Amino acid sequence: MDVVLSDGSGFFLQYPKAQPRLRPLPQHQAPRAPAIGAMPGFLIHGAIPTPEEPSMYFSPERNQWFTERLFAHVRAGTTDQAAGMMEYDLSMYADPNIARQERERIFRRLPMMTLLSSQLPEAGDFVTVRLNETNVLVTRQPDGSVMAFVNACRHRGATVVTQESGKRRLFSCPYHGWSYAPDGKLKAISFRETFGQLDAPRDLVRLPVEERHGFIWIVEDPAGSIDIAAHLGPGMDRLLADYHLEQFFCYRTHELEFPQNWKVMLEGVLDGYHVSFVHGDTIKPYFYLNMMVIDDFGHHHVTGTPRRTIDTILDQPPGSKPLDDYAVFGNLVSPNTTFVLHPHHIEHWTLYQDTKDPGRCRVQLRILTRTRGHDERGEAIMAKNWRIAEAAIVNEDVPVGNSIQSSAGHPFGSPVLLGLNEVGNQVFHRAWRHYMGV
């Protein structure tokens, strides 16, 4: 298995720092916080102070909104809570019929947040990537637009482009040499006079694609449609616009496989409730525990969890400091992506099925940074974080997820339960049910 840059909980260890001063916490039965809800437009208490420096991610309004809510929870030992609990059946992780329905209703139908725009900066650039079931070729056109195709030859199905990325004017199939232009048009058939005349076009099969918020989004079904703004809804669409992801580069991609359903893995990244118990020695000391602010957009969300370092700014007017160093922010872009905002990078997870086994999944983990390259010190810091985080996920998160998968294979373990404090996971289940029509 490849190495992993995150602990899997979304709580990435930061650049080495002195141990923060810890504040005693009322971690017993947290009293119920004010009801959760979306950031109420721009109606925020009092005037918005101008932060000393801008947040790397948030508008001043959102920075202020998050700060006020996080401060309130830190002071009271509370967390955002959902209106009710949510029961579900563990068979959703193991039933092959449910996995088949997911392929039809989720993975073939909905847009996948597939690549960064900056992975194909110039005309002629291409990247190959695997979606849930389909190998895809993505190309940058001379007019700056992108196109996506099924990466399978229209002659007899060989993979046309086996390279991960590069720049080409023509793609030649390695089997019998048919060649295609970057716009998917079939340009040449080898030994055409003996092959015979085609009675229909044999261009590469084109997939719906849209570029928005610095990402290339693709729908796996060629007959499908794509509208990212509609898929995200106005709240999530505006949030992603604020992040300016078009300014980020893909520092590294890791393709991983785990013996657990894709939803188990995804839910582990969304979950803040487990940190005390699963990450006692590694992550726990750095964060306020069982504490989360959520902006719930229906099928997508952003959550904030305070780092212990937030203690150092509690006496300052909310909004006067950018929150980037004082909390970690998780984002759910349903159906299968989550990304976590850290002060120096973004950890971007896309989860896919193992299409043969519902008890396994594939993960594309991308690390996004604001610069293409790093100096020696930056590389060393990233490498160190990587080692620490790899240990956390492999030793701590994965075994628990595997045990859930094992339980899902037994007939008598259901139903199970998401509590009021598991707000992020509740949004994911709500979205999944919506897309599945159940």
Ligand code: FES
């Ligand atoms: S399969 Fe591609 S040219 Fe034959």
Ligand SMILES: [Fe+2]
């Ligand atoms: Fe975790």
